[in-house]
Amino acid sequence: MAVLPDLPQTEIAIVELTNAFRKENELGAVTSHPALAAAARAFAEYLARTGTFAHEADGREPQQRIEAQGYRHCLVAENLALNLDSRGFATAKLARDVVEGWKDSPGHRANMLLAGATEIGVGVARAPDKHPKFISVQLLARPEALKVEFRIENRTGGPVRYRMGESAHTLPVRTTVTHTSCSPRALAFEGAAAGPWQPAAGDRFVVRGEARALRVEVERRR
Template sequence: MGSIRGIFHHYFYPHESNNFRAKTLHASSILFYIVLLFAFQIGATFLYHYQRNVLGFATDISSQKIIELVNQKRQESNLPPLSESLELSSAATNKASDMFSYNYWAHISPSGQTPWVFITSTGYKYIYAGENLAKDFDYSQDVVDAWMKSPTHRANLLKPEYKEIGVAVVNGRLNGQDTTLVVQEFGARLAKETASQDKPTTTSEKEIIEISQLPSIEGELDDREEISPISQSLIFGINAKTTSLVLSEFLLVVLFVDSIYMWRHRTQRLVSHSLAHFIFLAAIIGAMSAAGIGVIL
């Protein structure tokens, strides 16, 4: 019992055995924590990449959920909900298949096909059209949140002129990696009377073609944003961040106890707090920087 108490005092409480500074707060100990923390971060990142290559596909993204979440965002902005269009859904599926077939990640295909080619090929005649893309996400909520954080994609989601939506969630292999593509097509049909006019080879002067041709969103977290049944990157991100916070808070408590002891006992030490404080703050900053969970492109 005495030895356990001695160990506790040595590591966590100012004592003769540790020169009246908890061993936990010695510069060598804090340096060890920093190395251990970064080793954990690197290991988690490596394991995530490895499992991502093995598992690859998202498990909790659905087109219906995407549409539901988009309509929630529109209603929050006092906009009418979008109706699901079979033609736009078909166009989204065809676009995803084309991206996998020709191995590209862009709004315009290597052959020069624009998004509205896929839309019109389904027989959908529109006056407004738009497209959002996403990949490497595992949760529908995260996809929509990422779009909402991007001004150009948010503009598509909340464009008042759009009346219909189609979404495809397709698994495949892109650029050598298994992934899940989310293709979202928006549209507003030409008025029936305009569409029914007998002008076989002409296009209505009122027709407006609008489409986002800006970079799509790619999910990221130590690779680019989430994990399997419970999003892998999310799990690793939470574990990494939790570990960092627990370690930082633990050191903060020990430092507080040490400071109280020094204040109460007016103990004089040859070694100042400066170096330990500096390393401690560097550990917190490094831990928080390494534990970020998401980036969009």
């Protein structure tokens, strides 16, 4: 007789394995959120019931499904897995197979290692088949309340060039720009001796001086 897993315990184990993987990569843990778990479980059950397997199988995108559960997001990523074995799965084995499969896939791996993610929801459902077959859905997200908004002011006599993570920007003379970020990204100014900085909500960066000797004054919200 095939071995069958405890699905709620499998969901818990997937969260634990995901956090262990994030810790190995020096990232913070994600905490379970009931709205994300409800969205993940409902979609896993839908995929299992309909025999479909795609991120938009129900005509919606992941962000629409979590919004329907009342979750206001800043960022969201979704992983799907399908596991089938005639011998069945013990709880720990199914969780391990799901997470290891995601680790081996660049896109899924990147989702599990989203630096900005702070919350998670996992749903696992059994699909009709002559052999034990399971659909797993994982949602990683950051709530809208944790978005980071900060300002940069150019008080120099020329354009200011800076980088946020891998993206380059140029701020014209005597102008101000407001950035909103959902993922932690280092901020560095070309020509400034200090930095880089990790912007926090409400920060104000005032750039003064000349092109090759910029001074950056940082005002932090208290």
